[in-house]
Amino acid sequence: MLTKRIIPCLDIKNGRTVKGVNFIDLKDAGDPVELAAAYAREGADELVFLDISATEERRKTLAELVLKVAEKVNIPFTVGGGIASVEDVDILLQNGADKISINSSAVKNPDLINKLADKFGSQCVVVAIDAKQIDGKWKVHLVGGKVPTEIDLFEWAAEVEERGAGEILFTSMDHDGTKEGFANEALAKLSTSLNIPIIASGGAGNMDHFADTFTKGLADAALAASVFHFKEIGIPELKSSLKTKGIPVRT
Amino acid sequence: MKLVIIDYGAGNIQSIKFAFERLGYQAVLSDNAVEIAAADKVIFPGVGAAASAMEKLKASKLHKLIPELTQPVLGICLGMQLMCTYSEEGNTQGLSIFDVPVKRFNEGQKVPQIGWNKIEQLRSPLFKEIDEGAYIYMVHSYYAPLCDQTIATSEYGLAYSAALQRDNFYGVQFHPEKSSVEGEIILKNFLAL
Numbered sequence: 523m524l525t526k527r528i529i530p531c532l533d534i535k536n537g538r539t540v541k542g543v544n545f546i547d548l549k550d551a552g553d554p555v556e557l558a559a560a561y562a563r564e565g566a567d568e569l570v571f572l573d574i575s576a577t578e579e580r581r582k583t584l585a586e587l588v589l590k591v592a593e594k595v596n597i598p599f600t601v602g603g604g605i606a607s608v609e610d611v612d613i614l615l616q617n618g619a620d621k622i623s624i625n626s627s628a629v630k631n632p633d634l635i636n637k638l639a640d641k642f643g644s645q646c647v648v649v650a651i652d653a654k655q656i657d658g659k660w661k662v663h664l665v666g667g668k669v670p671t672e673i674d675l676f677e678w679a680a681e682v683e684e685r686g687a688g689e690i691l692f693t694s695m696d697h698d699g700t701k702e703g704f705a706n707e708a709l710a711k712l713s714t715s716l717n718i719p720i721i722a723s724g725g726a727g728n729m730d731h732f733a734d735t736f737t738k739g740l741a742d743a744a745l746a747a748s749v750f751h752f753k754e755i756g757i758p759e760l761k762s763s764l765k766t767k768g769i770p771v772r773t
Numbered sequence: 774m775k776l777v778i779i780d781y782g783a784g785n786i787q788s789i790k791f792a793f794e795r796l797g798y799q800a801v802l803s804d805n806a807v808e809i810a811a812a813d814k815v816i817f818p819g820v821g822a823a824a825s826a827m828e829k830l831k832a833s834k835l836h837k838l839i840p841e842l843t844q845p846v847l848g849i850c851l852g853m854q855l856m857c858t859y860s861e862e863g864n865t866q867g868l869s870i871f872d873v874p875v876k877r878f879n880e881g882q883k884v885p886q887i888g889w890n891k892i893e894q895l896r897s898p899l900f901k902e903i904d905e906g907a908y909i910y911m912v913h914s915y916y917a918p919l920c921d922q923t924i925a926t927s928e929y930g931l932a933y934s935a936a937l938q939r940d941n942f943y944g945v946q947f948h949p950e951k952s953s954v955e956g957e958i959i960l961k962n963f964l965a966l
Contacts, residue, residue, distance in 0.1 A: 523890065523891065523928060524886060524888050524889070524890045524911075524929055525888060525889045525890065525908065526888075527888050527889070562953065567888065567889055568888075589787070592787055592788050592791050593791045593794070594791075594795075596792065596795065596950070596951065596952070596953050596954070596956065596957060597910070597951060597952075597953055598910055598912075598948070598951045615785060616787060617787060618785065618787040618788045618791060620785065620788070620912075620951065640822075641821075642820075642821055643820060643821035643822055644885060644914070645820070645885045645887065645912045645913070645914070646820070688885055688887070689885075689887060717880075717883055717884060718883055718884070718885070719883050719885075719887050719888075742883065742887070742888070743888070772889040772908040
């Protein structure tokens with residue numbers, strides 16, 4: 523049986539991890555490669571690297587980082603942040619990324635999804651969607667959630683599936699950072715109306731939140747950052763807690 | 774030992790190369806028929822769509838060479854699927870090394886299957902020291918049904934072939950290079966064949 527995935531997300535700036543990390547056994551917690559390897563050893567199912575650099579050299583730095591991660595890490599990883607063209611994706615996949623994630627660039631240029639799916643296969647195309655509720659309606663936001671749009675979350679999600687996305691990474695901005703649980707109602711609606719895997723993001727605060735997003739939100743995977751980085755939740759403990767509740771996980 | 778990864782422009786070959794490096798082996802990436810034929814072990818990777826991968830294979834004339842190889846050959850993911858008779862994906866004729874056609878997962882299952890699944894009914898030296906029910910990483914929309922050449926099964930809505938073998942030819946639907954410690958053991962077992 524296919525298991526539910528636990529995915530730590532590492533924010534990267536100029537080739538370094540930015541959020542504080544509490545891994546006591548690491549020589550350099552700012553080194554994404556060491557941190558990624560540590561998460562792989564702990565039992566993370568996949569990793570996501572989100573590049574938030576804004577420098578001229580960002581593409582080169584990110585491509586170099588991907589090569590180093592691929593060299594050391596024996597689980598799959600996705601790379602996102604500022605990816606806007608087939609050429610960007612080509613170099614990241616060539617360097618060993620398993621999947622890439624696009625967000626604002628997909629909204630601005632939806633054909634990019636089709637092009638990437640045709641050239642590299644749907645399995646490596648993750649479309650990330652940031653959304654929040656405005657007057658009771660889920661609206662897509664761009665540029666890390668800073669720019670609101672009139673686009674409806676569910677309509678956009680259906681369109682990206684149609685265009686060939688292999689997976690959707692849905693972040694609820696209403697839940698992100700609250701540590702009060704994932705947006706399970708919206709997640710369940712996405713999961714039942716679409717036929718591709720949905721990754722839940724935003725709101726993880728305790729182990730029950732993960733269980734809920736799998737049982738109530740019907741998510742296929744759950745992504746979190748700070749609860750893992752600050753060691754508030756250990757991945758082995760989380761996995762055994764989910765297993766006790768009858769949720770299939772890799773242990 | 775000379776280990777060659779067939780480089781025909783359809784696959785995440787860097788990850789496979791790195792996985793062997795972690796095991797202490799330097800693999801050569803090649804699309805050269807002489808070099809591939811002379812290797813002790815051959816890896817046939819593949820990621821993406823079946824039809825375009827098969828076209829690339831034909832463009833480099835490797836579709837004739839691969840079925841004639843006599844050393845151990847390991848097809849990975851789409852590589853394994855191309856070693857079958859036919860794929861429903863893009864109506865693609867395969868290399869007919871394995872006597873089974875590749876089908877698309879049924880409706881009712883999310884497609885692609887992405888994530889960690891169990892492998893069971895392991896019956897090959899490829900799975901030496903791998904426990905029944907070990908977890909490996911799968912990413913695919915199409916599958917090879919169970920057949921006489923099945924050497925491991927997995928389940929996603931239905932039971933299907935997680936691995937196939939005929940003579941010196943092996944194929945795995947999953948990604949050993951991304952399947953943590955278990956994947957590394959399987960790659961090591963292949964090198965020991």
